[in-house]
Amino acid sequence: xxxxxxxxxxxxxxxxxxxxxxxxxxxxxxxxxxxxxxxxxxxxxxxxxxxxxxxxxxxxxxxxxxxxxxxxxxxxxxxxxxxxxxxxxxxxxxxxxxxxxxxxxxxxxxxxxxxxxxxxxxxxxxxxxxxxxxxx
Numbered sequence: 001x002x003x004x005x006x007x008x009x010x011x012x013x014x015x016x017x018x019x020x021x022x023x024x025x026x027x028x029x030x031x032x033x034x035x036x037x038x039x040x041x042x043x044x045x046x047x048x049x050x051x052x053x054x055x056x057x058x059x060x061x062x063x064x065x066x067x068x069x070x071x072x073x074x075x076x077x078x079x080x081x082x083x084x085x086x087x088x089x090x091x092x093x094x095x096x097x098x099x100x101x102x103x104x105x106x107x108x109x110x111x112x113x114x115x116x117x118x119x120x121x122x123x124x125x126x127x128x129x130x131x132x133x134x135x136x
Contacts, residue, residue: 017106023087028075031089033105041109045076046130049091050119051108054098062126069128 018036025031031048035041061115075092082088086101100108108115123130 007033013049017103020102020105021080025076025079027077028092029077031076031105033102033109035102035106038104039109041105041112043105043108043112045069045074045091047112047116048076048089048100049074049093049095051115052095052098053100053104054095065122067122067126067130069130070132073132111120 006025018039019031021036022034023031024033028045028094030044032040033040042057052068071093077090077092079089082099086099086104088096088099090096096127
């Protein structure tokens, strides 16, 4: 139920997002989005991956919190439009089920620093890292 309330709050926070003017993929590192109000956001592959709107098997749930760790080096392989409202991004860890709506990208860009700070704080809280595990 808490997740549903968060999703509704997130939707209402971005329901008035300005129209998307430009989406540019700078693979493998980031995407650049520009909106009708002049806002331009560069969103890194790691940031987009850990804030994916999809649920997948590589997510750890700790005390009800969605925690994705070890994605600092993830890259973007491709992006494909979904209708006229969003984009599906394929990451090099083969995650591809999330559809990033233009409103959600605006939300991510507008709140990038606080979202990233919160992500790092959550990782630290559970002793996790942004870096992938070392191979032996």
